[in-house]
Amino acid sequence: MDLNLQITDMAGARPEHSTVIVNFVSAVRKQLRNSTCYVFSDNVQYRWHTKNGEEKTVMPDASINCRVKSRRGNTFIDAPRFVMEVLSQSTEKFDRTEKKEIYREQEIDEYWIVDWQKKQVEIYNLDYDEEQNPQYYLWKVVSEENKEELKIVHFPNIAITFDELFEEVDL
DSSP: OOOOOOOOOOOOOOHHHHHHHHHHHHHHHHHTTTSSOEEEETTOEEEEEOTTSOEEEEOOSEEEESOTTSEETTEEOSOOSEEEEEOOTTTHHHHHTHHHHHHHHTTOSEEEEEETTTTEEEEEEEEEOTTOOEEEEEEEEEOGGGGGGOOOTTOTTOOOOHHHHTTTOOO
16 A cells, blocks of 8 residues: 655644635625535545656645545545645645645645735636647736725635635734
């Protein structure tokens, strides 16, 4: 049995990191009631095979999944439509490189990278290049200056404001 584990030095998340996740999940959860989609926080894992056959397991900080019956035990085996990662010093490089690549390969529609220290959200949208390869394109960077533009692109009926996302995040 190949577990393909990757050990990452995680010194424990700062309270602000967790606050952003809780704010997102609580705002979205209410709006997904009576739908086939669910929002999950950072305790849910996804396991997929990459294009080169490697098995990868990831735990996004938040995800919206509309294929919740596709799982083995406590692990989903089908991709969610949305993932969010909240940056921390120990995970930023991994979130911006390897995790982003895994999400791209799995063709996850939308990827948010949230920097709670800068109070900034990078919204990446999945599209396809001329050879029909999935690619992430930076759709928008949202900060205090353009905070009214924050939206989940692939879930237009779900509203979360910039102020809700960063509520109680003390700098």
